[in-house]
Structure formats: structure tokens, C-alpha cells
Amino acid sequence: MALSFSDIQAAKNRITPFINRTPVMSSTLLNSWLGHEIYFKCENFQKVGAFKARGALNTLAWLKEQGIHPKRIIANSSGNHAQAVAYAGQQFKIPVTIYMPEYSSAVKIQATKNYGATVVLSKDRNVTDALVKEAAKEEGVYWVPPFNHEQVICGQGTAVLEALEEVQGINAVFTPCGGGGLTSGNFIATKGFNNTIKSMGVEPLNANDAAESLRKNSIQKLPNIPNTLADGAMTMAVGDLTFEYLKQLDAFFEVEEEIIVYWTQWLTHLLxxxxxxxxxxxxxxxVQWLQTQEKPQKVLVVITGGNMDQNTSSKIWAKDCLSEVPKL
Incomplete structure (x- = not known):
């Protein structure tokens, strides 16, 4: 049965005691340059520095609500989901083991350990996924996937719901898409709040499994680990649950690496x-969407996290992009 707006609302009620009410920000200068109003839901100020805390906390709170008491929680992740599940386990006093690929951000690996989780590293995402599936067979173990889980999706959607309740008159909501958990939650929250608001997904061109899946109307898996600075969107394939929601989006966009660098610099500078x-x-x-619009739009963008290590930061700032002002 498809998830509904009431499921997002229930998730919001569950996690409110555990999370930060993150701010919505905007830049007057950016708005004047683009001729539209852009609002940013800043989940970099969330617990663990990312929206992923919402899905993990909602899942564990839901388990408790259902009378399910796991002896151990496990998860597979290359970053923010790892920290989120570790943090959620800490809040609910349940031991956590996280399976991560070796190329994960060093900052995120260390942070996951700091939240009390046991971290198991493996050579790549495929091995990581195989290990977590095997561990999930153990009695008393509950696997919290990074995106392909109903309660994870509902938790992530609460970020969009909060922002829509705060800012009136939004025309479109944009979220980055890795496995599709946030983008699915975005769709359910947005359409449930106001069916006329457009729900959009965006992913790196270098890791465009979701876009390829939508074009071919079947889930496509990347053949190799993608080479992208957007490490939160390096998922090899979307899930069967999330794909059903991605197919209902109003639009989906692919973005080149140089554009990712450009906007990382500019948003850091402006916000x-x-x-x-x-x-x-x-x-x-x-920007791709606004270039097709004839009237001024009010757009909501989810800033999903603020956990970036020195290696990625060095690549982002290797070339100065701030001499070229944003425009449509």
C-alpha cells in the first residue's frame, strides 16, 4: 500500500522530541540575480549534520511503537546514514553496527564511531551491501536501509513538510537524489500538503542511475563506483520502493560536476x-527548471547536510568560481 501524507505527519510527531527544527534561509542577492525566490531548508544544522537523522530516528521510534525491540541495529552507508543510525541507536540505547566502503568520507567514518557504533569497512559498496544482507539474517538483528524502507522515507519527508508549513506559496520543491529516500519523502509530503506544488529530483550526471531508470522504466544499476563529488548521491541503484515514487515526480534533472563545484562555492558564499x-x-x-518558466517562482531546496572532509573541500576550492555571478 502506498505511503500517504498522514504517514509523514505521524513521522513528524514521532521524531520531534529528538531532532532540531532547522532554519529556512534565503539570499536576497541570489534572488535578485535569478529573478525568483529560492528558500533553503538547512538540514546541515540537523542532528549529525544531515537530514538522515530524521529517517533513522523515525524508524527506531516506529519499531518501539510497534513493540519490536531489536538486540542490534545494522545499516549500510557511505556516510550520513551511517552517522544517523549510530545516533538513533544511541538515543534508543540499542547497539549498532555499520557497514561502510573504505572510500567513505574519513570525517563520516570517525563521526559514526564517535556515536558509539561498530564500523566494518570493506573495499567497495557491493561488498558492503553483501555483508549487511548476511548480517540481517541473524536473530534479533534489524536492518535500517539508507533509503528503501517505508519509515526511512517518511522520516526524510518531514524536512519538506516543516519547510512548507513555514514558507507560504512555494511552487516547487527540489531535493538531491541518491537512493531516492528523501526524494520519495519529498513527493509524498509535497503532494499531500498541496497537490499543485511541483516535486523534483536532481542527481549527478556521473551517477545518473535514477535518470537512466526513469528513461528505461526499470531499475538500472551503475556498472562501476561513480566518479562524483556528490558523495551522498553515489548509490549504485535506487530501491524498488523509492522507484515507484520517483516515477511520479514532475521532473528529474542531471547535473555536471563543474556545476556541482560552482554551486557549492556560491551557496557557501551567499548563505x-x-x-x-x-x-x-x-x-x-x-536553474534548468527556472530557465523554462515565464513567471517568477518560489522554490524550496533541501540543504541535506554539511559533513564534508578536507579531501573533498580541496577539490571544491581548487578553482575559483566566484568571479562568475549566478544567472539564468
Whole structure:
């Protein structure tokens, strides 16, 4: 049965005691340059520095509500979901083991350990996924997937619901898409709140499994680990649950690496916040859409996280992009 707006509302009620009410920000200068109003839901100020805390906390709170008490929680992730599940396990006093590929951000690996989780590293995402599937067979173990889980989707959708309740008159909501959990939650929350608001997804051109899946109307898996600075969107394939929601989106956009670098620099400069390339990427999709619009639009963008290590930061700032002012 498809998830509904009431499921997002229930998730919001569950997680409110555990999360930060993150701010919505905008830049007067950016708005004047583009001729549209852009609002940013800043989940970089969320627990663990990313929206992923919402899905993890909602899943564990839902388990407790259902009378399910796992002896151990496990998850597979290359970054923010790992920290989120570790943090959620800490809040609910359940031991956590996280399976991560070796190429995950060093900052995110260390942060996951700091939240008390046991971290198991493997050579790549395929091995990581195989290990977590095997561990999930153990008695008393509950697997919290990074995106392909109903309660994870509902938790992620609460970020969009909060923002829509705060800012009136939004015309379109944009989210970055990795496995599709946030983008699915975005769709359910947005259409449930007001069916006339457009729901959009954006992913890196270098990791465009979702876009390929939508074009071919079947889930496509990337043949190799994608080479993209948007590490939060390096998922090899979307899930069977999330794909059903992605197919209902109003539009889906692909963004090149140089555009990801450009918007990471500019949003950092304009908003004066630390943010990840994955969410800055979303502005590439926003610009593509705004170029087709004849009237001024009010757009909501989810800033998904602020956990970026020095290696990625060095690549982002290797070339100065701030001499070229944003325009349509």
C-alpha cells in the first residue's frame, strides 16, 4: 500500500522530541540575480549534520511503537546514514553496527564511531551491501536501509513538510537524489500538503542511475563506483520502493560536476554555511527548471547536510568560481 501524507505527519510527531527544527534561509542577492525566490531548508544544522537523522530516528521510534525491540541495529552507508543510525541507536540505547566502503568520507567514518557504533569497512559498496544482507539474517538483528524502507522515507519527508508549513506559496520543491529516500519523502509530503506544488529530483550526471531508470522504466544499476563529488548521491541503484515514487515526480534533472563545484562555492558564499556538494548540486536542477518558466517562482531546496572532509573541500576550492555571478 502506498505511503500517504498522514504517514509523514505521524513521522513528524514521532521524531520531534529528538531532532532540531532547522532554519529556512534565503539570499536576497541570489534572488535578485535569478529573478525568483529560492528558500533553503538547512538540514546541515540537523542532528549529525544531515537530514538522515530524521529517517533513522523515525524508524527506531516506529519499531518501539510497534513493540519490536531489536538486540542490534545494522545499516549500510557511505556516510550520513551511517552517522544517523549510530545516533538513533544511541538515543534508543540499542547497539549498532555499520557497514561502510573504505572510500567513505574519513570525517563520516570517525563521526559514526564517535556515536558509539561498530564500523566494518570493506573495499567497495557491493561488498558492503553483501555483508549487511548476511548480517540481517541473524536473530534479533534489524536492518535500517539508507533509503528503501517505508519509515526511512517518511522520516526524510518531514524536512519538506516543516519547510512548507513555514514558507507560504512555494511552487516547487527540489531535493538531491541518491537512493531516492528523501526524494520519495519529498513527493509524498509535497503532494499531500498541496497537490499543485511541483516535486523534483536532481542527481549527478556521473551517477545518473535514477535518470537512466526513469528513461528505461526499470531499475538500472551503475556498472562501476561513480566518479562524483556528490558523495551522498553515489548509490549504485535506487530501491524498488523509492522507484515507484520517483516515477511520479514532475521532473528529474542531471547535473555536471563543474556545476556541482560552482554551486557549492556560491551557496557557501551567499548563505555563509558549510554544506555538502550533494545538496549544492540541486541548484543545477533548479536553474534548468527556472530557465523554462515565464513567471517568477518560489522554490524550496533541501540543504541535506554539511559533513564534508578536507579531501573533498580541496577539490571544491581548487578553482575559483566566484568571479562568475549566478544567472539564468
Amino acid at each position: 555563509k554555511i558549510r554544506l555538502e556538494p550533494t545538496c549544492a548540486m540541486t541548484m543545477g536542477g533548479v
